Amino acid sequence: MSTALHAEWTKLRTISGPAWLLLGVVLLTAAVSAAAAGATSCPAGLDCPVDTTKLSLTGIQFGQAVVAILAVLTIGNEYSTGLIRVTFTALPRRLEVYAAKAVIIAGVVLAAGAVAVLGSVLAGHLILPGHGFTAARGYPTVTLAYGPTLRAAGGSVLYLALIALLSLGVAAMLRDSAVSIGAVLAVLYLFPIVLAFVGNATWRHRLERWTPTNAGLAIQATTGLRNLAISPWAGLGVLAIWAGVALLAGALVLRTRDA
């Protein structure tokens, strides 16, 4: 296993693509978060229904696209270049290779995600009080010292890692970067759009509870927890189930099909 890990780590760090994509995750997440915080303000005298922590973590919704691309490419590129056959010749235990890929990609995404989330929280911390969201008006300061915010921030990092694993599983299943990226982006962004068009309360509830993006992002909520369709950690659990099923399906395909 350590050989496989070492090999995957070497592959990842010796080409420039992943490093740029990780930088992209950090910059895009923090920039969109800062822009969202900067674009929102609460005029005096109005009661604004804003969850300041969730607002500060807006960038995650866009950083996740880059995370998905990174994860898909770690296995998709091997198939497109034919490197996968060399890899499996050198390390015939395929699941070990697959597990090593999962560990490495989850590790680097956790690291990049932590930086991205810290940047987002810092942006919210600095920007929002100046826009009317002060503690005096009942909006807790966006800081990791506040329990719910810490949970939301830490959960967002985990969220990105789970998205990476989900994408890796899909790529292992579909074996093609292009199709996999299309499929993952559809899974990530289609459900929120469908939710905007569905009027039926039962189905809205179901979509909010059981689709990866909607359920997983429940981890970011710090206000109105009682009205959530699914509790924060349970929501992240739903995303974990999606990621787990995708990883399993990927493993199955990897084991049974010729490379």
Next chain:
Amino acid sequence: MSTDTMSVRGAAADASTRGGGFGPLLRSEWTKFRTVRGWVIGMIVAGVLTVFVGLFAAGNSNIGCQSANGAPRTGRACLPYIPHGPGGEVVTDSFNFAHQTLTGDGTITARVTSFTGEHANLNGQPVRAGSGPDMQPGLMPWSKAGLIIKQSLHQGSAYAAMMVTGRNGVRMQSNYTSDTAGLPGMVSAAHPRWLRLTRSGDTITGYDSADGTHWTEVGTARLAGLPATVQAGMFATSPNYVFTSRSFGGNSNQGGPSQATGVFDDVRVTGTSAGGTWADAAVGGGGPAGPAARGRAAGFTGAGGTYTLTGSGDIAPEVPGPAGTLPTATVEQSLAGVFIGLIAIVVVAAMFFTAEYRRGLIRTTLAATPRRGQVLAAKAIVAGAAAFALGLVAAVVAIGVGVPMESSKGQVVLPVSGLTEVRVVAGTAALLAVAAVFAVALGAALRRSAAAITLAVVTVVMPFLLTALNVFPAGVGAWLLRLTPAAGLAIQQSIPRYPQVTTVYSPAGGYYPLPPFAGLAVLCAWAAAALALAYVLLRRRDA
């Protein structure tokens, strides 16, 4: 040297001409497209998912209500009478009407000396303690009071009206959708407004005046087939108050009733009328609104030639969104699945070009057809045509099945003209086709499917999502939908934006900042720019 180069180029051109020109090239690209099983499956999946997601959204919109005796009811049984205007559109037609019959040609004139209103208080500060949902003073921008000549007291019948409004000055409106501006400014005792309507045959002309002697023609309305005997008189109405709190993740809209009161004097009717007695009718339940109606003066009083009229509702086209009183839906709501069709088609179209690079086939292709621009054009045409055909079938099925499904569930699907429906359906197909061309061009320019697909999906789908989720303020979101390829989605908008109706005109509600064809033109411009870039790069780089 230069002659050598010339002759080599000439030979290449000859070879390609002998090869058969553009037609066979198209056919060879079509063969490539249809013989890759994954792409065909991808296109079919795109079509099926487009229809399925649209029908899912349409089929799961249920209306529930209670009958008079408390029994639960669902679907169409919940709907009130739905008036349709002379143009066939669904309209709101509720107002308080002090009327008398007018036979043949005639004129009605009046002075409006005061126009005030009240609306539901939604900010939580009680105005009058202990009287239920409170009302606070204030007119809506489109509260209306003035003179009206109307075919009959039936909702949806033809009319022409001259009115003062809450914040839009004097207006002449007719048949629900037409609106012409007259004198600006608010009405007060110091600044009264004289209004006049003159009927002559089918034509009604509106005039306004600030002093009662100098009159200006505001506009004319032709009401085709207007009967000889019509109802003429004074009216007042005021649309629902719409209060939107924007927050990340969506708007929350609150609404409440409002009412407006106009005071009229100097009322003169010439022509064959009922003889000076005014009858009061709350057309469409348009009397004083909600809780304020309790224990207040009647909707219509008159003494000494001064008349006070209070009403609520609106005389306007029904629009989707929180301003309306009905559970409305639009035709294009059955097309929600287009987003997934878009993603799938973009994937196939980008791969249509990048796959050539991956397998090295591009060198064979370019050896057979040295005119690289033609290869690019052939691929763009094949991918675009396939996407168009698929989009057309998917949109026809989605609307053909989805709209009756929504109607049966009790949604009022706002009817549109056949031409508009054709534009929405063919426009959806064109949207997919142009997006496919865009993706082909990106694939040719970037040579890598991952990059091309991500760029295409992010620029076409993401701006809509960004705006619909209110990540950015409305202004930024609107600019995204004007400038990015996502502007093309505007081609699906079936109900126009009416300036005379206040509602939340948001992309999530189906309103785009650009007119339909302008939006599609923006997408086309992006596709053209990507094609130009791809052409230059394809010519310049070695394959």
